[in-house]
Amino acid sequence: MGVTMKDVAELAGVSKSTVSQFLSKRYNYMSADTKKKIEQAIEELGYIPNEVARSLKHKKTYIVGVISSTILSRFTTEVVRAIEDECQLKGIQVIVCNTDDDPLKEKEYVQSMIARQVDGLIIFPTEENKKLYASLLKNGYPFVFVDRKVNDISVDTVLLNNEKASELAVETFIRHNHTRIGIITFPLGKKTITTRSERLSGYRKTLDTYGLAVNEGYIKSGRLDQLQGLIDELFHMDSPPTSIVATNDMILEQVLIYAKRNQLTIPDDFSLIGIDDVSFASFYTPPITTISQPSFEMGKRSARLLLDKIDQREQEPDGRADIIRLDPAINHRESVHKLSLKDKEKV
Secondary structure, three states: OOOOHHHHHHHHOOOHHHHHHHHOOOOOOOOHHHHHHHHHHHHHHOOOOOHHHHHHHHOOOOEEEEEEOOOOOHHHHHHHHHHHHHHHOOOOEEEEEEOOOOHHHHHHHHHHHHHOOOOEEEEOOOHHHHHHHHHHHHOOOOEEEEOOOOOOOOOOEEEEOHHHHHHHHHHHHHHOOOOOEEEEEOOOOOOOOHHHHHHHHHHHHHHHHOOOOOOHHHEEEOOHHHHHHHHHHHHOOOOOOOEEEEOOHHHHHHHHHHHHHOOOOOOOOOEEEEEOOOHHHHOOOOOOEEEEOOHHHHHHHHHHHHHHHHHOOOOOOOOOOOEEEEOOEEEOOOOOOOOOHHHHHHO
């Protein structure tokens, strides 16, 4: 027979309830000496807590799921890491699923996690699963959206002020006398993801604010494997853009690859700003101006929202949802060239 909680309690000279409190990390009224005795007893006996029994007693599995859009993005990785750190403080484990923004995979992972009885979910959602999320809301299942929102679904959401991110980039170009400003994004459409639609909206609005017409030819959207061709189209226009907004870190990388392959120099041949402050941006030659997202804060806030929902699960929901938008910040570096008035007139 395996080592039991009773064995640990007897060796440590404490009650079973005290050991239970220790395992649940409820140390409020526990002395340092008692904690040390229990730790030593657990180590000496090689005791492994019975998580099944624990979950049955508390009606919790102490596991939450994160339905991630892509683990290839540094931004997503940082958000997930912050979620994990915050949950670990509460003794809760995190299972991460990667959907590649595939609505079918997203739906299957959500259903799989619920079948495994995880206590709640943090989701990078797509619009295609609106019916699924409406059903979860109706049934009182705890979940939170991060990075994106879904129209008509009233659920706590943490995301960036995406329009502001584009505004910071476009304004920077305009102040450097650029009027031909391109933007590259992942696929758009009727059910496009929040970050894409809002960043494009911010681009359009900022151009309008400064009295600049939107050239639809300067807007390129497509899958990752299509980007090299789309960037090539931009630079082979009769009047190619003098500056480009890369709307996420993966797109920024593709623009830099294109520039290297085609021997284009930044910022002499074109200026560049990326949304997402990737690690290499500060030491790339030249250092790349970026718009950074508070990714760790987004992860922490979403985790706290979910943990609160789980703790209050038995309460009647009030129907209100918190939409938390965090502000971006611009990191000015050397990838934006100021056009002279003479150059601007040529443009």
